Amino acid sequence: MTTRETESVPQPQPQPHRIQSRPKLFLKTLFAVLTGVTAFFAIGALDEDSGGRWQWTMAVVLGYATLIVQLLVGFGERLEAVQEGQNRRIRELYGKVDGLVPRSDEVTRLGLGYARVGEQGADIVKAFAEEELGRLALLMDHLGNSTADCPGENHEWLIDLTKCARRTLYATSTSVDRDFWSSEPARRYLVAQEAAIKSRGVEIRRVFLVDEESDVTAGLYQLRELQRTLGIDARIAVRALLQPAARMASLNGFVVFDGELCYETEPDIRVMPAKTTLKMTREQVEERISRFNMLWEAT
Template sequence: MTLLMGAISFPFTQLLFSDLPGQIAAAAVFGSIALVVQFLIDFEHRLGRVEDGLQAAVKQIRETVQQGFARVNDATELVARMETAGVQSVAVTKLVSRAAAISPHASALVRNFVHLEVDRVSELLRGLTVNEATYDGEDQDWLLNLTKCVTSSIDAISIPEVDAAGNTYHSFWASPMGVRYLDTQRASGSRGVRIRRVFVTTHDNVGTDSVLHSICQSQVDSGIEVRLLYPSAVPPEIRGQITDFILFDDEICYESHPAPHVDRGAAPMILSNHLELRHDRLQDRIDRYRIIWESASPWDQLVAPERVLTAVPDES
């Protein structure tokens, strides 16, 4: 480009200078000027490209920072909402921290198991936001944890379809889960929690039922108020409405739904457990329990089996 401008300008230099050296020098000056102009033009283009790239980089950084702050704001808002709702943020932080500690090289089985457990907890929380939640199958954790968290009262109904096998309650209360549940209730009772339980019987004559007597005694020894509801004492307005449920602080109703047509003598099968928090349905359970409790008889009116056996020869 410089040589071209010098060659083009050389004929014009002849008009300015008569001697050849002057003409060559003038052509060189014109070429140099063209070189400087070309450099400035190229520099401007390059500077423009740098500015465009810098603006794009700044825009990307700004967007990244804004997204980061948005995530922080979302996390902060969630933590604030949890604390406002009375949920301990420390427990949630611990859950996230321990989930993040899972090795990226963990097996697919471990990762999938973690995902399922987190989803299970998430589904429970979603259910509590809409005032009901269901556990498919037989639950243990909900029952034990609610018993640990209760602050004032537990009102329970035990029916043979859920807690008994072959018309005897021994099957559940002698099981590992039954023993753990009774121990947890005993601990809650020691904190001042009032616990009441009604055992629904399949017939009125239970005076010789040594198993039921033993269970009632163990419940009373654990600080539980126990009553028995005989078939003849069921009020007409609740016939067919006696189900297995537990009221925790009159705020959550824990319900057990057994499978139908269980073979006689076989242990009950639980299809699902349900948490009910809806006000109208919760009030219905509270009213129903009050009627059942008032209709039931104190367990100490049950004649002890040994007294029945010793009374027979005295009457003969």
């Protein structure tokens, strides 16, 4: 290898913390050696009858003791620095939580309620509280990662999201959830939609999807008209009559809230809701909005 090639090869650089720690360790060792030497001569001067072995023993012991004390002090200082750093990060985290939680009173209620359960509740109640708190924590974690899911169809998510909507609610309803509209959760869902329309001016559109024209029954017409009386712009689409692109867009039932979050159900082999998913990434939501617009224009 030539001199030029040798010069061009990058040499490993020592880490800064190692550079700083080496002089400190050298000084501590030097101080311990000086302490031992001083002890050696001090013992010899104070007790001239002491043997050389005793002088060396005491010198070594005092030197080691001095070094150990210095190392322990340094370790304690580093430990305090680490603890202070952790405390600072915890304070920052709590500060972020306080700034990000507009309804901190609800968080306070949760903490106080959990504390009361721990003090007074029976074992089964405590276990149930732990389970529910863990479920809530897991949901918050998943929402922070822009996706969440649960087994089956989560009617409470659907109703709560409707109560939170401020601008738009675009939904498709397939044969999978046709029986849902005669259930008690559906009644609460429609009440929440009517309130969203009247009190907040939310625009709600719904497309009822059926496979064939023969599936457009009198009961489906009645369901559409009922929802129209509540202010919902409801339409019916027949898959067999759709263009291929629109037909592919009508696979699963979904609801897009405010153009920001998509609630979607996935059927199982028995055509029953097997899973509910919340999707919040921009790409996923925009894709569902594009699907809905394609179906809406085809009705």
